[in-house]
Amino acid sequence: MIEAITGSDRNTALIKWYGNEARNLPWRVFGDPYLTLVSEAMLQQTQVDRVIPKFEAFIDTWPTVEGLARASTNQLLAIWSGLGYNSRALRLRESARIIADGGWPTSVSGLQELPGVGPYTAAAIASIAFGVDVPAIDTNLKRVLSRWHGEPLSGKLLEEFAVGSIASPAGLWNQAVMDLGATICRPTNPACGDCPISRWCADPTVYEPPVKQSRFKGSRRELRGALVRASVSNGDLYAAGEALGRSDTEISETITALRTEGLVD
DNA sequence: TTCCTGCGTG
DNA sequence: CACGCGGGAA
Incomplete structure (x- = not known):
């Protein structure tokens, strides 16, 4: 090569x-589009060290795209829990369903049609798994x-x-x-x-810091994460929200939003 | 605090 | 183009 x-x-x-x-990363099996898709989805805004154990558990549970297509939401989010950005898991499963049904797109534009696959991920899969330069x-x-x-x-x-x-x-x-x-x-x-x-290298000092994120503590995202974890473990969602000091109004609004997104039953 | 192999939506 | 979206490690 x-x-x-x-x-x-x-x-x-x-x-x-x-x-x-x-x-030496576990998803680096050249030419395997499924391993590449799963790893790239997990790696979006998430560090390698945190992805490795999740990736291994995920592949052990769903070794093929057909298996992932049939995964339950509960088990899916249980394994995903800790990676963050839970909607990525649902989009990944939806992509698996599309692929299991109609086969793999092999071009950048075709791959980008898959939910959760944007310009970067499409190019990564096309180049790593399908040899597109x-x-x-x-x-x-x-x-x-x-x-x-x-x-x-x-x-x-x-x-x-x-x-x-x-x-x-x-x-x-x-x-x-x-x-x-x-x-x-x-x-x-x-x-x-x-x-x-x-x-x-012309200038190793060149660097543009990313846009600052809003504070996580006390944020809506913190509440959403707690509610999803409670839901996955069949716990009390309101208790989880109240443990963060949130009002019942905010909790119920957030549950409604999560339900709409398919993250909570 | 920063930053992490981004994506979808308004 | 700006913003929301998780959560952990340093």
Whole structure:
């Protein structure tokens, strides 16, 4: 596979580094679209270390897309609990149903039709599982490419720069950039001394911090999470809400919203 | 506090 | 384009 790399010297060095230093992650079975879909869904806004045990439990429970398609909401959310963004689990199951029924889309545009699969995830699956040479642009890629370029990249310019930077197979290149971004080309305190491609980097200080999130403590999200956990364990939803000091009005409104979304029976 | 391999919706 | 959406680790 490394022989197929046709990119610049920078890409040659990057892929060589990846060959030696790649993180050993349980979903890295090249060409398996189901493992890729599940892992990418879990990894949206969630750290690798937290995903690993959840991923293994998930795959043990539903080894195939057909099995996931038939999963109960309760068991699904029970296993998902702790990952956050619970709607991702429902969208993932819905995608499994669509795939079990009609087969896998293999193009970026086809994959993006699946619920919960946006531009990044579609490109990641297409490149990793179906051999499509497209960049999978997430915050890691955005930051790393911006540093290569020397100034912040976004939008169409980022897309063009990424397309012009990839090596084939892009699935390998995407994961190499991802690992570099996670372990060396970090948001703050990048380890440039350990970076295999620092000589091709224009400015390792380039970084645009993400938009600040609202406080979690006391938030609606905190209440939603507590109510979903109570529901999954067949507990008392109002008791769970009151334990957070919330009014019955807020609790009932939130339960209604969760029910509409399919997160609570 | 920050930040994590984003996505869907208004 | 801005915002809501979970929750844990450092």
